[in-house]
Amino acid sequence: MLEEKFFIRLSALFTYSLIAVLAFIIIVIFYKGFAALNWDMVFKTPRGGYYYGGEGGVLNAITGSLYISIGATLIAVLIGMPAALYLNVQLIRYRRTQNTIRYFLDALWGIPSIVYGAFGFTLMLFFGMNASLLAGIITVALLISPIMVRTFDEVLCTIPKGMHEASLALGSTRTETAFRIMFKQGFPGFITAVLLSFGRGIGDAASVLFTAGYTDNIPVTLDEPAATLPLAIFFQLGSPIPEVRDRAFAASIILTIIILFISIGARLLSKRYSKTNLK
Amino acid sequence: MQLRRKIIDKLNGFWMITTLITILVLPLVICLGLYIKAAPIFEQHSFLELVFSSKWEPSRGSFGFWPFIAGSLYVTLLSFLFTAPVCLLAALYLTQFAPRALIRIMHPVIDVLAGLPSVIYGVWGILVIVPFVSAISVPLSDSPSSGYSVLAGGIVLAVMVIPYTLNMLIEVFNTVPNGLKEASLSLGATMWESVKHVVIRGNYPGIISAYGLGIAKAFGETIAVMMVVGNVVKASGNPFNAAYPLPALIANNYGEMLSIPMYDSALxxxxxxxxxxxxxxxxFFRLLIHKTKRL
Known part of the structure; x- marks a missing residue:
C-alpha cells in the first residue's frame, strides 16, 4: 500500500514537473531577452558596427529563416503529400508493403539534422554550388520530407475504408479518389503536417550551418547566402560583448514566439477543419 | 473524356510513386554520398584504428575518433539516466491515473517541448544549467568547474529527449487492452499492482524500444549539446569536466575543413x-515496435 502511494505521488510529481520545466524555459528566455527586445530588432538588418554593440536588428535572419523554411516546406509538400496519398490509396490492399514502408519512414525520421547538413554539404560540392539559399532550402526539404509524409499518413490511415471503396464504386479513378476524397478528408492532418514540418525547418540550426551560410543582407536571389534565426542566436551568443549577447536573447524570444504560434496554430486549425469532416 | 481521366490517372500514379521511392532511397543516397566523401581516409587508416585510436592531431594526419565517441556516449548515458525514470512514471500516470483535465493540458505541453528548437534549449542551458552545475561542482568535485561540462550537456539533453520518449511510451501503454487490466483488478490486485504486472511487464519490448529510440535521438543532437558541453578534446570520467561529442566536432570544424588535408574526409x-x-x-528498435504492434 505504501509502495502504491509512493509511486503514484512520484509519477504525479514528474508529470507536473514537465509543465513546470516548460514554463521555466519560456519565462527564463522572456525575462533575459526582454530588455534588448525592440522593434529595431525585428525590422532592421545589422548596421555597421552591429557586432560591436552598434545599431541594427536581425531582420536578415528572420527573412532568411522564413525564405528557407517556406521554400523547404513547399518542396516537402510536393514530395511528401503525393507519397503519403500513394501509400494510402494505391497500396491499400498491400498491408505488408504499407507497414514496411512506414517502418523505413519512421527510421528515417530518426536521422539527426547534422547528418543531413553534412550530406547537403557534399551535394553542394558535387554540384559546384556555394553556401546559398538554394542549398539551404534543399537540405531542409530533405530533412522535413519524412516528417511530412509520416504525419500526413498518420491521419490518412484513420479514414474509414468504406469512404475509399464508395468512391471507387462510383467510378472515380484512383487519382480522383486520392485527391478529392482522401486529401479532403485528411485535410486537418495535412495542415498539421505542413505546420509541424515548417516549425522543424525554422528551428533547425545544424542542417543550415554548412549549407546556407551567413550574411548581413537579405538574400534576393537563390544563389546568395542567407542568415537564419537559430544561427544568428548561436553566433551572437559567442560574442564577448554583453550588448550582442543580450540581442541573442532577444532573438531567442522572437524564435520562441514563432514556434509557439506554429504549435498553437496547428492545434486550432486542425480542430477547425476536422469539424466539417464526414465521420 | 474517359481517356483523359485515364491518362491523368496514369501520369499521376507515376508521379506519386516516384516521390515515394525518392524518399525511401534517401537514406541509401545519404550513406553513399558520405561514404564516397569519407573514402580517402579509409585508404590510409583502417576502420578500427579510426574508431578506437585516441590520437587527434589533424595537422599531422592522425585521426582518432575515440575521445569524441566516448564524449557522445557519456553525455547520452547521463541523459538516459535522467529521462528513463521520469518518462516511465509520467507515461504511466498520464495513461492510467491522471484526471482528464490534466491530459488535455499535457498534450500541448509535450508538443511545445518537442517543438522548441534546440538552440533555445542551448540558450536556456547556458543561462540556467551551466551556472547551476558550476555551483554544485564546488562541494561535489575536487576541482571547481566552469559549468560547461558533460553533466550540463546531459541535463539539457534529457529535457530535450523527454517529450520524444514520453510520447512513444504513452503510445505503447495506450495499446494495452483494457480487459487485461480489468481481469487483474477483478482478481483483487490493487491499481498499482495491476499497472506493475500487466501494463509494465506486458510491454517490455515497447518500453525498451522507446528508450532505445530516445538514446538514438540524444546521440545525434548537435547544437544544444555543443553550446553547454565545453568542447575540449580530453576523455575523462569526471562529469564536471568538459567533453567533445561527435556531432559537435562536425559542426564546429566545417570552416577549416577544406584547409587541412584529409580533414574534410575525416569529418x-x-x-x-x-x-x-x-x-x-x-x-532495430522500430522493428521491435512494429512486431509488437501487429500482435
Missing amino acids: MFAAFLLLIIILVINL
Missing part, C-alpha cells in the same frame, strides 16, 4: 559513423 567519416550508428539503432 565526413564522423558524419557517416553517426548516421550508421543511429540508423542501426532506429531500424
Whole structure:
C-alpha cells in the first residue's frame, strides 16, 4: 500500500514537473531577452558596427529563416503529400508493403539534422554550388520530407475504408479518389503536417550551418547566402560583448514566439477543419 | 473524356510513386554520398584504428575518433539516466491515473517541448544549467568547474529527449487492452499492482524500444549539446569536466575543413559513423515496435 502511494505521488510529481520545466524555459528566455527586445530588432538588418554593440536588428535572419523554411516546406509538400496519398490509396490492399514502408519512414525520421547538413554539404560540392539559399532550402526539404509524409499518413490511415471503396464504386479513378476524397478528408492532418514540418525547418540550426551560410543582407536571389534565426542566436551568443549577447536573447524570444504560434496554430486549425469532416 | 481521366490517372500514379521511392532511397543516397566523401581516409587508416585510436592531431594526419565517441556516449548515458525514470512514471500516470483535465493540458505541453528548437534549449542551458552545475561542482568535485561540462550537456539533453520518449511510451501503454487490466483488478490486485504486472511487464519490448529510440535521438543532437558541453578534446570520467561529442566536432570544424588535408574526409567519416550508428539503432528498435504492434 505504501509502495502504491509512493509511486503514484512520484509519477504525479514528474508529470507536473514537465509543465513546470516548460514554463521555466519560456519565462527564463522572456525575462533575459526582454530588455534588448525592440522593434529595431525585428525590422532592421545589422548596421555597421552591429557586432560591436552598434545599431541594427536581425531582420536578415528572420527573412532568411522564413525564405528557407517556406521554400523547404513547399518542396516537402510536393514530395511528401503525393507519397503519403500513394501509400494510402494505391497500396491499400498491400498491408505488408504499407507497414514496411512506414517502418523505413519512421527510421528515417530518426536521422539527426547534422547528418543531413553534412550530406547537403557534399551535394553542394558535387554540384559546384556555394553556401546559398538554394542549398539551404534543399537540405531542409530533405530533412522535413519524412516528417511530412509520416504525419500526413498518420491521419490518412484513420479514414474509414468504406469512404475509399464508395468512391471507387462510383467510378472515380484512383487519382480522383486520392485527391478529392482522401486529401479532403485528411485535410486537418495535412495542415498539421505542413505546420509541424515548417516549425522543424525554422528551428533547425545544424542542417543550415554548412549549407546556407551567413550574411548581413537579405538574400534576393537563390544563389546568395542567407542568415537564419537559430544561427544568428548561436553566433551572437559567442560574442564577448554583453550588448550582442543580450540581442541573442532577444532573438531567442522572437524564435520562441514563432514556434509557439506554429504549435498553437496547428492545434486550432486542425480542430477547425476536422469539424466539417464526414465521420 | 474517359481517356483523359485515364491518362491523368496514369501520369499521376507515376508521379506519386516516384516521390515515394525518392524518399525511401534517401537514406541509401545519404550513406553513399558520405561514404564516397569519407573514402580517402579509409585508404590510409583502417576502420578500427579510426574508431578506437585516441590520437587527434589533424595537422599531422592522425585521426582518432575515440575521445569524441566516448564524449557522445557519456553525455547520452547521463541523459538516459535522467529521462528513463521520469518518462516511465509520467507515461504511466498520464495513461492510467491522471484526471482528464490534466491530459488535455499535457498534450500541448509535450508538443511545445518537442517543438522548441534546440538552440533555445542551448540558450536556456547556458543561462540556467551551466551556472547551476558550476555551483554544485564546488562541494561535489575536487576541482571547481566552469559549468560547461558533460553533466550540463546531459541535463539539457534529457529535457530535450523527454517529450520524444514520453510520447512513444504513452503510445505503447495506450495499446494495452483494457480487459487485461480489468481481469487483474477483478482478481483483487490493487491499481498499482495491476499497472506493475500487466501494463509494465506486458510491454517490455515497447518500453525498451522507446528508450532505445530516445538514446538514438540524444546521440545525434548537435547544437544544444555543443553550446553547454565545453568542447575540449580530453576523455575523462569526471562529469564536471568538459567533453567533445561527435556531432559537435562536425559542426564546429566545417570552416577549416577544406584547409587541412584529409580533414574534410575525416569529418565526413564522423558524419557517416553517426548516421550508421543511429540508423542501426532506429531500424532495430522500430522493428521491435512494429512486431509488437501487429500482435
